[in-house]
Amino acid sequence: MNAVAAQAPVAEELARIAGSHALIKDDNLETYRVDGMVPAAVVMPESVEQVAEVLRFANAEKLVVVPAGGFTQQQTGRVPERIDVVLSTTRLAGIQHYDAGDLTIGAAAGTTLAQLDAALAANGQFLPVDVMMPERATIGGVLASAAHGPLKHGYGGVRDFCIGVTFVTGDGRVAKGGGRVVKNVAGYDLMKLMIGSYGSLGVIASANFKVFPRPGNKTGTSTFVLEFPSLREAMQFRDKLRASALTPICCEIVSPRASEYLSEKQGTAREVEEIEPGSFSMKSASANRAWQILLRATGSERVLERYRRELGGKEVRGREESELWRRVANFQAGVVDRHRNAMLMAVSLPPTAAENAIVAAEKAGLDNNLLAPTIGRVAVGAMVMAFVPLSVDPPSAMQFANAASAFRATLPRDASAVVLRCPQEAKAYFDVWGTSPTDLGLMRAVKRALDPNNILNRGRFVV
Amino acid sequence: MRFSSFIRKLKKIAGRDAVLDRSEDLMLYEYDGGIQTASPQVVFFPQTTEQVCRAVKLANEAEVAIVPRGAGTGLSGGALARQGGLVLAFSRMNRILEIDPDNQRAIVQPGVVNLDLSHAAAPYGLYFAPDPSSQKACTIGGNVANNSGGPHTLASGVTVNHVTGIEAVLPNGRVVEFGGKAADGCGYDLTGFFVGSEGTLGIATKITVKLMRLPESVATLLAIYNTIEEAANSVVAITAEGVTPAALELLDGWTLRTVEAATHAGYPMDSGAVLLIEVEGMREAVEDQAEAIRQVCRQQGAREVRRARDDHERQLLWAGRKNAFGAVGRISPSYYVQDGVIPRTRVPDTLRRIEEIGKKYSLTIGNIFHAGDGNLHPLILFDPRDADQTKRTLAAGKEILSYCVSVGGSITGEHGVGMEKNEIMGLLFSDDDLDVMQRLHDAFNPASTLNPQKMFPSTRSCREIAASPVLTQAVIEGNRPGAQV
Numbered sequence: 001m002n003a004v005a006a007q008a009p010v011a012e013e014l015a016r017i018a019g020s021h022a023l024i025k026d027d028n029l030e031t032y033r034v035d036g037m038v039p040a041a042v043v044m045p046e047s048v049e050q051v052a053e054v055l056r057f058a059n060a061e062k063l064v065v066v067p068a069g070g071f072t073q074q075q076t077g078r079v080p081e082r083i084d085v086v087l088s089t090t091r092l093a094g095i096q097h098y099d100a101g102d103l104t105i106g107a108a109a110g111t112t113l114a115q116l117d118a119a120l121a122a123n124g125q126f127l128p129v130d131v132m133m134p135e136r137a138t139i140g141g142v143l144a145s146a147a148h149g150p151l152k153h154g155y156g157g158v159r160d161f162c163i164g165v166t167f168v169t170g171d172g173r174v175a176k177g178g179g180r181v182v183k184n185v186a187g188y189d190l191m192k193l194m195i196g197s198y199g200s201l202g203v204i205a206s207a208n209f210k211v212f213p214r215p216g217n218k219t220g221t222s223t224f225v226l227e228f229p230s231l232r233e234a235m236q237f238r239d240k241l242r243a244s245a246l247t248p249i250c251c252e253i254v255s256p257r258a259s260e261y262l263s264e265k266q267g268t269a270r271e272v273e274e275i276e277p278g279s280f281s282m283k284s285a286s287a288n289r290a291w292q293i294l295l296r297a298t299g300s301e302r303v304l305e306r307y308r309r310e311l312g313g314k315e316v317r318g319r320e321e322s323e324l325w326r327r328v329a330n331f332q333a334g335v336v337d338r339h340r341n342a343m344l345m346a347v348s349l350p351p352t353a354a355e356n357a358i359v360a361a362e363k364a365g366l367d368n369n370l371l372a373p374t375i376g377r378v379a380v381g382a383m384v385m386a387f388v389p390l391s392v393d394p395p396s397a398m399q400f401a402n403a404a405s406a407f408r409a410t411l412p413r414d415a416s417a418v419v420l421r422c423p424q425e426a427k428a429y430f431d432v433w434g435t436s437p438t439d440l441g442l443m444r445a446v447k448r449a450l451d452p453n454n455i456l457n458r459g460r461f462v463v
Numbered sequence: 464m465r466f467s468s469f470i471r472k473l474k475k476i477a478g479r480d481a482v483l484d485r486s487e488d489l490m491l492y493e494y495d496g497g498i499q500t501a502s503p504q505v506v507f508f509p510q511t512t513e514q515v516c517r518a519v520k521l522a523n524e525a526e527v528a529i530v531p532r533g534a535g536t537g538l539s540g541g542a543l544a545r546q547g548g549l550v551l552a553f554s555r556m557n558r559i560l561e562i563d564p565d566n567q568r569a570i571v572q573p574g575v576v577n578l579d580l581s582h583a584a585a586p587y588g589l590y591f592a593p594d595p596s597s598q599k600a601c602t603i604g605g606n607v608a609n610n611s612g613g614p615h616t617l618a619s620g621v622t623v624n625h626v627t628g629i630e631a632v633l634p635n636g637r638v639v640e641f642g643g644k645a646a647d648g649c650g651y652d653l654t655g656f657f658v659g660s661e662g663t664l665g666i667a668t669k670i671t672v673k674l675m676r677l678p679e680s681v682a683t684l685l686a687i688y689n690t691i692e693e694a695a696n697s698v699v700a701i702t703a704e705g706v707t708p709a710a711l712e713l714l715d716g717w718t719l720r721t722v723e724a725a726t727h728a729g730y731p732m733d734s735g736a737v738l739l740i741e742v743e744g745m746r747e748a749v750e751d752q753a754e755a756i757r758q759v760c761r762q763q764g765a766r767e768v769r770r771a772r773d774d775h776e777r778q779l780l781w782a783g784r785k786n787a788f789g790a791v792g793r794i795s796p797s798y799y800v801q802d803g804v805i806p807r808t809r810v811p812d813t814l815r816r817i818e819e820i821g822k823k824y825s826l827t828i829g830n831i832f833h834a835g836d837g838n839l840h841p842l843i844l845f846d847p848r849d850a851d852q853t854k855r856t857l858a859a860g861k862e863i864l865s866y867c868v869s870v871g872g873s874i875t876g877e878h879g880v881g882m883e884k885n886e887i888m889g890l891l892f893s894d895d896d897l898d899v900m901q902r903l904h905d906a907f908n909p910a911s912t913l914n915p916q917k918m919f920p921s922t923r924s925c926r927e928i929a930a931s932p933v934l935t936q937a938v939i940e941g942n943r944p945g946a947q948v
Contacts, residue, residue: 099806099808100703101699101702101703101807101808102702102806102807102808102837103702103807104806124705125705146647146652156620156624157646157647159624159647159652159655160620160624169899173895173898173899174893174895175895175896175898175899175900176892176893176896177896177900179871179872179873179891180806180871180872181804181805181806181836181837181871181872181873181876182804182807182836182837183612183616183621183804183833183836183837183838183873183876183877184804184873184875184876185609185610185621185659185873185875185876185877185878185879185880186873186874186875186880186884186888186891186892187880187888187891187892187896187897187900187918188656188659188660188900188903188904189610189623189655189656189658189659189660190656190899190900191655192623192652192654192655192656192658193651193652193655193656193903195652195655196647196649196650196651196652197651201651212707213705213706213707217705218705219751239565242567242676243588243676245676245678245679245680245744245745245746246745247744247745247748299745299747299748299751300747300748300751302747302750302751303745303747303748303751305747306745306747348645348646348647348648348649349645350563350566350568350643350644350645351565351566351567352565352566380646381566381645381646382646382647412643412644412645413643414628414642414643414644414645414648415643415645416645416647416648416649418649433649433650434649435649436648436649436650437628437640437641437642437643437645437648438640438641438642438648438650438651438653438654439639439640439641439653440650441639442633442639442641442653442906442907443650443651443653445906445907446651446653446656446903446906448906449902449903449905449906450899450902450903462649462650462651463650463651
């Protein structure tokens with residue numbers, strides 16, 4: 001059965017379930033393309049019951065479903081075998097409960113981070129998830145991709161503050177794990193399964209979080225920009241910091257190349273400026289050659305005074321400070337804006353392996369005519385590495401595959417280096433997920449348990 | 464395989480002294496820290512992962528149920544052999560395999576005692592954050608099974624927030640690994656899913672945990688109130704103030720007098736309630752927070768806010784809290800401890816409700832709990848020899864948990880479901896929720912050979928009761944009141 005032939009009856013059935021207004025019209029299906037593949041239908045259910053009904057139908061008909069939020073991270077994953085239905089959570093949105101006194105909030109999956117943040121800000125609270133494009137990124141997408149930003153250093157990831165989740169399994173069962181309270185061990189921790197499963201186990205319908213006092217609300221915040229002539233010295237500083245009593249909420253390393261993507265001009269309508277071959281050394285001489293560590297602290301004036309005393313460095317506060325962190329959080333988008341063909345990798349490793357990994361990424365890049373600007377939560381071992389083409393010629397798919405393989409080969413066994421995005425052509429030459437220390441057979445068993453017909457993101461995830 | 468032949472083969476794995484099968488020895492393994500009992504038919508003490516595998520495979524051949532057990536300090540019967548069979552006791556698998564101070568990780572065997580790990584990490588300025596009151600005895604393996612908490616998990620999180628990797632033996636004897644030293648990995652987070660699964664998915668044989676840096680400064684405050692309402696309101700106000708203490712514990716007047724009589728911790732005998740509050744971190748931040756908390760407590764009516772002057776005073780205040788259950792044991796033949804959770808704003812009205820429930824059933828209920836995260840531990844005093852009192856105790860316990868659920872809470876915050884609360888899982892979860900959990904259970908443990916009849920209501924696990932002749936011939940269960948909660 002090809003997708004086109006299936007289109008009409010599928011659309012009819014989806015319209016019956018969710019209403020014809022919940023379907024995207026033919027002309028607009030193009031915009032829901034995933035890795036070049038246009039879905040046969042896009043449906044936007046408005047309730048968890050409708051999600052369940054859509055999935056029961058898809059499961060019975062063995063239609064491949066791609067769950068989607070704000071489409072900020074759909075580039076991640078293997079090229080899909082086929083896509084019959086994109087299930088968009090756009091209309092599954094809104095705050096479901098918010099008790100500021102309890103510091104807990106619940107929202108439907110399609111709620112954007114910006115919407116959630118607006119509600120929390122009114123009470124001087126926040127969710128410490130500072131990922132790119134918060135106006136588009138949804139909480140369902142953040143959970144599915146375990147996305148994180150610089151605040152992961154001080155607050156941990158969504159895994160540490162998602163306290164409940166409701167989702168629909170591949171065969172259309174509505175299930176919930178956890179609840180609305182901050183401490184709870186009743187039943188299996190289904191939140192952990194959903195987080196980082198990239199929509200392969202279920203469609204997240206809503207989630208509950210514990211939230212935190214907003215830094216800078218009752219106390220001040222300050223960011224210290226520390227510069228080092230070499231990576232070695234930056235890492236020595238990191239080690240000193242980890243052994244110290246200081247407890248910054250962010251500790252972000254920015255490689256000299258990466259700082260170009262955080263510059264003032266970034267985000268404006270700037271000309272695409274590729275770096276020419278052979279001009280590398282000259283360019284880098286003129287560019288910022290320092291390794292930076294950005295430390296963000298929060299507390300009373302006497303707390304911040306201690307940071308000043310112990311750290312020195314340039315201090316950034318107020319609007320300039322929030323703008324700086326906005327740019328850091330948007331690093332990936334900044335790279336892609338300038339290099340349509342860039343490859344981005346999320347690297348997780350034991351903190352002591354970070355230095356070698358940064359060096360190895362630069363080498364693997366250069367060996368394949370790519371530069372490797374790096375940023376990341378260097379004290380907890382969560383890095384983002386970009387591989388951008390060095391020449392004006394379109395890079396070949398093999399360059400990315402070779403760079404990724406060479407880089408991965410240098411990592412310790414329990415590290416992972418997931419390709420968040422790369423040119424689609426390159427995906428044919430290597431595995432975007434890389435290896436996992438976690439048992440593959442059990443992961444398959446878990447997938448079968450929740451998505452028996454393998455309709456959710458078929459072929460796109462690790463299993 | 465005959466049972467005697469099973470025992471004989473078991474003795475060959477690690478020697479005769481690694482097996483207990485005489486009834487007087489087995490009696491020690493029919494209890495945990497709760498009020499239920501169930502006796503195993505045999506106990507095996509493995510020393511290596513390989514021995515665990517061999518025992519598991521042997522048990523499968525003999526169709527004998529397997530129950531892993533740490534120190535047996537659990538409170539929900541998770542480590543009891545409900546269906547009889549083989550208990551794997553991990554007290555000899557207690558080595559700290561590695562402390563990696565640079566990555567702030569430790570790799571331990573499951574039988575390592577919680578506090579021993581923190582002691583071993585202390586020379587590096589590190590510690591293991593989850594600190595159940597039983598931390599002098601309980602094991603990391605047990606902490607993993609129950610996703611254990613403790614007073615200091617308010618700020619730093621429960622066990623799952625501190626585990627990054629697990630090696631486990633599956634019910635079929637296969638050894639699997641999840642995660643490692645890296646905090647995140649690619650693929651499903653089976654490490655996170657495994658933690659808190661109460662020994663129903665697999666047997667952890669090696670655990671990689673995070674170690675945290677010891678704080679530079681700690682302030683321990685004791686806020687003293689004439690009434691429990693003022694103490695409860697202070698909990699709400701401290702949360703609203705945006706201060707996150709490292710620990711925030713509430714003891715009501717009855718409990719603190721009982722504790723004081725036993726431990727002489729320095730609690731005031733004439734007060735209605737106290738809050739034991741700890742803040743930790745950078746010196747300057749600790750001073751700021753201690754001051755903010757002092758002010759909030761005074762505003763809410765605390766008659767006095769004391770601060771421990773030195774480590775000795777601090778240890779004494781905590782000794783009172785951590786030995787509280789023992790102190791209650793001095794004055795009552797038994798007690799039934801609840802583990803309900805409520806939203807923090809509901810602490811005041813929930814305490815009133817618990818008082819009413821105590822009156823309704825004519826029972827004494829003491830309150831001591833992790834107020835900061837709304838995790839209640841009402842202690843219902845009873846005499847297990849008094850059948851009627853026991854019945855009322857169980858009914859009161861269920862009513863308290865029902866109330867917790869009705870205000871948006873949970874039936875267990877850190878003690879687990881086990882065989883104590885499995886029948887009331889329906890208060891929280893729908894049939895569909897439980898079906899999905901059961902499917903996941905079956906993906907790991909399809910024949911329920913590992914820790915059977917736990918966590919899920921019995922109505923849905925009928926199929927697993929149709930067990931082997933070996934199992935049914937010697938199921939010894941429920942010889943104490945309360946076994947059929």
